[in-house]
Amino acid sequence: MIPFNRPPRTGNEDQYVLDAMRSNKISGDGQYGQKCQAWFESHLDCPKTLLTPSCTQALEMAALLIDIQLGDEVIMPSYTFVSTANAFVLRGAKIVFVDIHPDTMNMDASLIEAAITPRTKAIVPVHYAGVGCDMKAINSIAQRHNLFVIEDAAQGMMARYEDRYLGTLGHIAAFSFHETKNVTSGGEGGLLILNDPRFIPRAEIIREKGTNRNLFFRGMVDKYTWVDAGSSYLPSELQAAYLWGQLAQAEAITRDRLITWDIYYKGLAELAAQGCVTLPNIPPECQHNAHMFYLKCKSLEERAALLAHFKKQDILAVFHYVPLHSAPAGERFSRFHGVDRYTTQESERLIRLPLWYGMERNISGMVIEQIKRFYLDRR
Structure with a gap:
């Protein structure tokens, strides 16, 4: 796995x-x-x-x-x-x-x-x-x-x-x-x-x-x-x-993760250009640390199908936070100011891909290949 x-x-x-x-x-x-x-x-x-x-x-x-x-x-x-x-x-x-x-x-x-x-x-x-x-x-x-x-x-x-x-x-x-x-x-x-x-x-x-x-x-x-x-x-x-x-290895850890991040980004760029997925955006004033690589599917239903596909291939990818304002404690301790235009919608599309320090390049390649296969099968 x-x-x-x-x-x-x-x-x-x-x-x-x-x-x-x-x-x-x-x-x-x-x-x-x-x-x-x-x-x-x-x-x-x-x-x-x-x-x-x-x-x-x-x-x-x-x-x-x-x-x-x-x-x-x-x-x-x-x-x-x-x-x-x-x-x-x-x-x-x-x-x-x-x-x-x-x-x-x-x-x-x-x-x-x-x-x-x-x-x-x-x-x-x-x-x-x-x-x-x-x-x-x-x-x-x-x-x-x-x-x-x-x-x-x-x-x-x-x-x-x-x-x-x-x-x-x-x-x-x-x-x-x-x-x-x-x-x-x-x-x-x-x-x-x-x-x-x-x-x-x-x-x-x-x-x-x-x-x-x-x-x-x-x-x-x-x-x-x-x-x-x-x-x-x-x-x-x-x-x-x-x-x-x-x-002492903090810089090396960051460089290594950035390499994997770039492999994902370049490997999925064609799917993004075709409108199948949305990839992370890094504003020009920001230098990120490759803490995670995520993609966004078109819908919650498509995300569930992709996660199920990953599971069949023994790949553990995960979605992330459920917006706090929608949680039971959120209803007690908070209020949402304005309109929830993006928080829930975008959270339901997001999947985090496997990424760690020292990750073998063939592993990121396998993950990319399975994502491509998933979208090819859906055409």
């Missing part, structure tokens, strides 16, 4: 994980945690990063840092993972969804301003498939209305918008290191990116169960104590060691 994903493995992870296991510190913020955070701060050119056990928890920290209160509103796309919304719902926010742009599956920035009310506190752009949202427009809107911008860059590591990395364009951002992402910290993991220095002191406190433990370890207080609300947002040193084993 051709799987949908294989977790990235560079061969460097074993030595660092074993070293961490043999050390006297396997809880968080050991030598590998510090190395990883320093790598990101240097690579992204940002003031501070903090490893977290997951991207979900990084987003939860962001909601705490901007002091989301009961009744606040947060604007985001409905076409996203549930964590994007849950992080703010947990703090009492009402989620306000706006429609997506069909070319990128990202939030349509032109619809944001009309969704703003006196209760709006933040905008949360989601960089789908590692393709940047229209951050110039989003940041301009946020500045005019004094709103926070929290980037959900779960899929965005190593991708750029104009000349800047995704994750460095808002006040706060979050990366994911889940096993399906380009880089993993052992199956789960995340990163909180703090681009606004005013959030750094409180972020360290929230991450350490609401204590000033970091100040204690720096010798700035003689004992640490409970000073604020917080939780345990610290990953183990084993997660950090695994991640450290991949960071």
